[in-house]
Amino acid sequence: MKNFALIGAAGYIAPRHLKAIKETNNNLIAALDKFDSVGVLDSYFPKADFFVEFERFDRHLEKLKRAGTQLDYVSICTPNYLHDSHIRMALRRGADAICEKPLVLNPWNIDALKDIQKESGNKINTILQLRLHPSIIALKNKVDIEGKNGKYDVDLTYITSRGNWYDISWKGDESKSGGIATNIGVHFYDMLYWIFGEVQENIVYLREKDKASGYLEFKNARVRWFLSINEDDLPKEIKIKGQRTFRSITIDNQELEFSSGFTDLHNVSYQEILKGNGFGLSDSEESIKIVHEIRNIAISKIGEKHLFLK
Structure with missing residues (x-):
């Protein structure tokens, strides 16, 4: 069982990711969205910690890491222009990223992410269903x-x-x-x-x-x-x-x-x-x-x- 975090929990596409995490027998440990209409979590992971501020979410993941909880994947369901930043955050936390399309908005963003991916040793995945x-x-x-x-x-x-x-x-x-x-x-x-x-x-x-x-x-x-x-x-x-x-x-x-x-x-x-x-x-x-x-x-x-x- 792998540990997931999800960014963009209140969005349109988030339930598909929640369902996929659940039905592949994995666990969501934390979720983030600036909007708090996330009752959908009850249908999948009612015990997941939820945050509306990125800083507290990031700090929580750091505390889990220091307590010995491994974060394996971060699923990203945020607005397109934030994908690049949130992918980088996932890699900094030692996790692989799973990002909705479009992965980024500009070709040069991919070039930069290639370097960061190589440095981190973690993988960036995108949904091309x-x-x-x-x-x-x-x-x-x-x-x-x-x-x-x-x-x-x-x-x-x-x-x-x-x-x-x-x-x-x-x-x-x-x-x-x-x-x-x-x-x-x-x-x-x-x-x-x-x-x-x-x-x-x-x-x-x-x-x-x-x-x-x-x-x-x-x-x-x-x-x-x-x-x-x-x-x-x-x-x-x-x-x-x-x-x-x-x-x-x-x-x-x-x-x-x-x-x-x-x-x-x-x-x-x-x-x-x-x-x-x-x-x-x-x-x-x-x-x-x-x-x-x-x-x-x-x-x-x-x-x-x-x-x-x-």
């Missing part, structure tokens, strides 16, 4: 075996409606979230890179606060992508059903079915991390470069555009 989805694994195996003569044509569409709260929260602040492409798209870009190989071209046609669209060319695929949190962008048939999310990936006009099977992917991620097979810094590097470019390159007016832009 799409790489563990059975349908995605099957697609990668197919692409690897086929060795298609030419490139696959891919359309990625992801619309996940968000209310007015989004702009007020840290997610609406690009300096903290990285913007739409980073916040809701980074795991898709990682998946595409993992399946189709290195990026050869990155073009952005639309970059607004609530939506973005562009074109990515990989070694083995041409990808037109569209991401949005604006419910007005939902297809009519989705609105009629009263649904607020639409997710579609087509490959050569064939729909990739991966709508189910997400429930336990954090559990699988933790199982692999505990076996020493977690996704590390090098696995995250390419997707972080992609989203950093999407944030910063000039907008183009011509090229292969997604159907939703036409």
